[in-house]
Amino acid sequence: MSRRNELSAAVRERLERGVRHLPPARRLRFQLALQSLERFDRNGPLRVLDAGAGEGILALAIARRHPSWTVVAADLREDALQRGRSDADREGVRNISFEQVDLVDPLPENGFDVVVAMECLEEIEDDEAAVDSLASALRPDGLLLVHVPERDWQPVLRESDHRWKDQVRQGYAREELVALLETKGLEVLTVEPTTRGTVRLAQEIRDRIKTTGLITRMLAYPPLTVALWLERVGVTWGPARALYAEARKPA
Secondary structure: OOHHHHHHHHHHHHHHHHHOOOOHHHHHHHHHHHHHHHHHOOOOOOEEEEEOOOOOHHHHHHHHHOOOOEEEEEEOOHHHHHHHHHHHHHHOOOOEEEEEOOOOOOOOOOOEEEEEEEOOHHHOOOHHHHHHHHHHHEEEEEEEEEEEEEOOOOOOOOOOOOOOOOOOOOOEOHHHHHHHHHOOOOEEEEEEEEOOHHHHHHHHHHHHHOOOOHHHHHHHHHHHHHHHHHHHOOOOOOOOOEEEEEEEOOO
């Protein structure tokens, strides 16, 4: 391969990695998690566990943003973890590790300041065992951040998928989520409805173009980013499609 072709391939690969951050609903929940983490930051390095991390996009964002922190990305899927390891190696991110674990089992590490579980509980049959495991991984006074689909959520567009990928349950009502966390000894601090009409519509449009060419997906980035911003400032409509909870492990 010529030098020019190598450069072109490298640029394309970098752009492809970049558009993985495109889904507006994912970016919304990542922003919520980062906001909570930085509000919790106690002027010292944190140990953070990203549970159900997939390929670790959020975990890598946390590690890049806070190089003095220690971040562990945990997931059952080794193929996804390996993609995350490759991204971390490529970017030179050294304060992150990737661990293959089943979240319903006791985790091999504990004493984390914060455990993040974004869109994973609805994919786990024994969600009570998973929450028990996540709570046990926290240090006393540690924080658990959870984002889940709302039980009765519906898409904006009729032809859109009515199911969350890999789900074993449709989601949670607010009282169900609170009960699940409280029965494991956690103190629920907040439950915030998220993902209303603006960002959900943007997400469904993105889902329709995710297999199109790179140029199309790149051109979609600015308007989808505007939709995310509008959602964050309250220019939206309709019911929430998801719930975001902060819970504390008592000291």
